[in-house]
Amino acid sequence: MPIGSGGADGASILYTVRNSVLCIFRLNLQRCFVDVDMDKTVIAPKRKMGDEITEHFDANGLVKKSKGNHVRSEGFAITDVRGDLFTCPDGTSLAHCISQDIRMGKGIATHFKAKFGGVQELTEQGKKPGDVAVLKRGQRHIYYLVTKERYWHKPTYLSLRSSLEAMKSHALQHSVTAIAMPRIGCGLDGLVWDRVREILTDVFKDTDIKISVYTI
Numbered sequence: 001m002p003i004g005s006g007g008a009d010g011a012s013i014l015y016t017v018r019n020s021v022l023c024i025f026r027l028n029l030q031r032c033f034v035d036v037d038m039d040k041t042v043i044a045p046k047r048k049m050g051d052e053i054t055e056h057f058d059a060n061g062l063v064k065k066s067k068g069n070h071v072r073s074e075g076f077a078i079t080d081v082r083g084d085l086f087t088c089p090d091g092t093s094l095a096h097c098i099s100q101d102i103r104m105g106k107g108i109a110t111h112f113k114a115k116f117g118g119v120q121e122l123t124e125q126g127k128k129p130g131d132v133a134v135l136k137r138g139q140r141h142i143y144y145l146v147t148k149e150r151y152w153h154k155p156t157y158l159s160l161r162s163s164l165e166a167m168k169s170h171a172l173q174h175s176v177t178a179i180a181m182p183r184i185g186c187g188l189d190g191l192v193w194d195r196v197r198e199i200l201t202d203v204f205k206d207t208d209i210k211i212s213v214y215t216i
Contacts, residue, residue: 076204076205077210078212082215083216085181085214086115088180089178090138090139092179093176094112094141095184096108096182097144097155097163097184097185097189098147100127100128102122102123106151112144116142121135129146129149129162131163132144132163132167132170133146141170143170145164145166145167145184147159148189157191157195161199165203172209179209179211179212181214182215183215
């Protein structure tokens, strides 16, 4: 007998088909509200009139969302700049590498020493290789990445990374948004810039800190 043609059998079949369609609809609807773990329901929040959702990409290529008038983060970036490091904007913090003995007797370290002083203050902080010492000068922080014990020693990529992690932690705690530096760990210290740049990127890629690398 065709479905819906009347009689008890037809009514029963029609009822079964309608229930099956309804169950399938309910199942599909439920799946729209269940997360990938299938263990809790996720209800989309109600949006108010006038709310705007904006999207942009972070350094990993992942979409981050902000709502309404929130400041839109532009993500991490490393920029190469040709010029004098000390001509960077006053609000930009500075960083370079030193030894635990705070000698600063060669290279760009001598310019940091002459411009910002603070040798006694740095010494009293008692930082060791893998740490960072910090001076506050005006609106900026001056970061001294302690990457080796004695001035005649050479840093390692591991000690440099540890110092950068320490600088990152301080920068995030103090809302630092921009840091300028030379090609740290290279030159007299002998590290390879391409590898140092990779470490810089890996350490700071999940922040919104802008890093400017100065060369003359």
